[in-house]
Amino acid sequence: MFEQFREIGRDLFVAGLITSHGGNMSVRLGDRIVITRRGAMLGRLRPEDLVETGLEADDAMVTLASTELVVHRAIYRATSALAIVHTHPLHATALSLVEDAIVPVDSEGSYLLHRVPVVAAAKTVGSLEVARILPPALRDHPIAVLRGHGAFAVGALLEEAYMVSTTLEASARILCILRSLGTDRIREYREGADRYDRW
């Protein structure tokens, strides 16, 4: 399991999806969670950077767990997710500041995501408010963006959550490039795309 965390953490950093000490990941093992340590460098994870604690109840290990433990727990309680990846993607976060949803126009993003909800909270780090408003957005979407903060992705495996995290940022970059070209209108090539914003 550590190998998975280490490899995906490194790739997240190399891809620019997290800052040096930003982001976190977890997997659910029944009534337990294995989550990255608070302040861990995901690009340089060591075995001691993984912390195991309860899904429901606190134990002493919560002092070491990621600040976002409260959000991870809430997501696991509300969904069937077995893995969560939280990133700070630049372009998706930028779009979250001006949009209520990110609707990809590229092929990969259209197939995999259709539409990515954006939710907003006044307190954006380790907050109970986020723990309350974010999980509902993930009940029907594999990834959602917390305005101004970053993305939370879910999957049955870490690799799945990692995949949609990179897909979102690629789609967001394409949208930003289009806007830098002075347009967000495209020559439509997708069947049914007029309904993607309602997905």
Place this chain on the structure above:
Amino acid sequence: MKGWTGRLLRVDLSARRARAEEIPAGVLRDYLGGRGLGAHLLYASGRHRLDPLAAEAAFVVATGPLTGTRAPTASRTSCTALSPLTGTLFDANSGGLFGIRLKRAGYDALWVEGAADTPVVVVVDPDGVRFDPATELWGMGNRAVRAALRGRYGPKAAVLTVGPAGETGSRLANVAHGERFFGRGGLGAVLGAKRVKALVVRGDGPVGVADPQGFGFVVGECRKWLAAHPITSRGLPGFGTAVLMNVVNAVGALPARNFRQSRFGRAEAVSGEALREVTTGRKACPGCPIACGRRVSLDGREVQGPEFETLWSFGADLGLADLETVIRLNLLCNDLGLDTISAGATLAAARELWEEGALDFDPLEGGPAGVARLLEAMARAEGPGELLRHGSDHLARTVGRPGAAMTVKGMELPAYDPRGCQGQGLAYATSNRGGCHLRSYMVAPEILATPKRVDRFAWSGKAGLVIVQQNLNAAVDSLVLCRFTGFALSEGYYARLVRTATGWDLDGQELLTVGERIYTVERLANLDRGLGRDHDTLPRRLLDEPVPDGPSAGHTVRLDPMLDEYYRFRGWDEGGRPTARKLARLGLGGPEAADV
């Protein structure tokens, strides 16, 4: 609410009468239809405690909220009853027109109880039910019965039939739905005990959806993925289910010689590639874009081709690595109404018992023709067939060698050796209908890398994946869609289909909760029947005897730690019983739902 008719047709064979009843909307939301509705109806009635072949036992045929719509593969039908093979609550589903006709006749489900005094055909029309005599059909094979009924009731009638195996009460008897089958578990024996030779339904009423535009969009998105995924767009359409033979064999997870080996040296001869050489066409269930069925040439005519599991059971497991032989045996089993997995696997167990001197006849003596004679004898309860007709568990116990039965809860395991895919071992052990790959198909992530590859030899973390699959599959079986859609679609797609078809605001997570509720009701029924943790296990061979050679060499199944993790994850106690807290969360606290 669209999607359902809200009506159940209750047929009492003993009294020869029928009446329609309302199904409460809450029940339909809580159990969807198909497998879930069947489980609920049997459990709520208390009849899940009966002998499966008792007259009072019930046989339920059910549709789902998508049946008859344009949703991909929405032409399937579900049957649920108590299994004479496993002693569990048992459902099976099959492609074909019966479910569509039943819904168009105005019913979500058909409940059949009692037993007729003479053989009957039960005919369901929108305006009533008839009990037509079937004495002259009794003893006929499925093919001849189907032809006779087509002549009697016309081409628009949809028909389920029982072959000789069902009539004689073989625990391996299936129910035929044209050339498709409600397999495993011996459901054919349940209808046979009721002296039902066939169920016929005619109906042509409309099936509508709540949001036609939105539904059409979601259907389009589903079809895009089915057309894009390599398994649903190339593998299954190109080779049929037999595409799996060489893939599974290559990783050393194809059981051979009654699971004494995990690789079969002659797999190529019964592979999808070999089958393609004699394939003359594809066959799709109505509304299915995948078309995994095969038509093949035999003796200058076009016949139905065998599925992967049949090629495995008679090919690798029994050792008849000759494609033409398996095609013939498949046709014979289908006509007799014998489940091909269990029939082939039972003969493989018999072969091992003969080799070890525990059985006084060799099932392979006489070659393919001798095997055909044995199958006929099994279906008709004659001669040596008497010993084999109830499956390998019954056979092995009868001769005092229970270890030769490669079964879980009495049902023969299918074509994947769990020593080469640990999660599939947990899936087999915890399957609430016995040795089955359809409750949770861990082969997908462990061998087919779908949705992503996981370490097939690791045991930690597998419980969660098995549970999510079990819950999702319970929901998909209750929508009565084909399991193959799950290679390409996730719960969000299924939920959107339901949402736009019914107008009910269901999301992907709620769909999974419905699936968990169904799985739990099935578990509760099995617990009431005395099936608990002791039965969540595997044959000793798979736990104690390492794979002798090949890519999975040296491995056994690490079941105990996976099982502990599984129970904790499910919210069950150490005995495998759902806790009161879990039941309350699923709305199952106190007396289960009121009788419908």
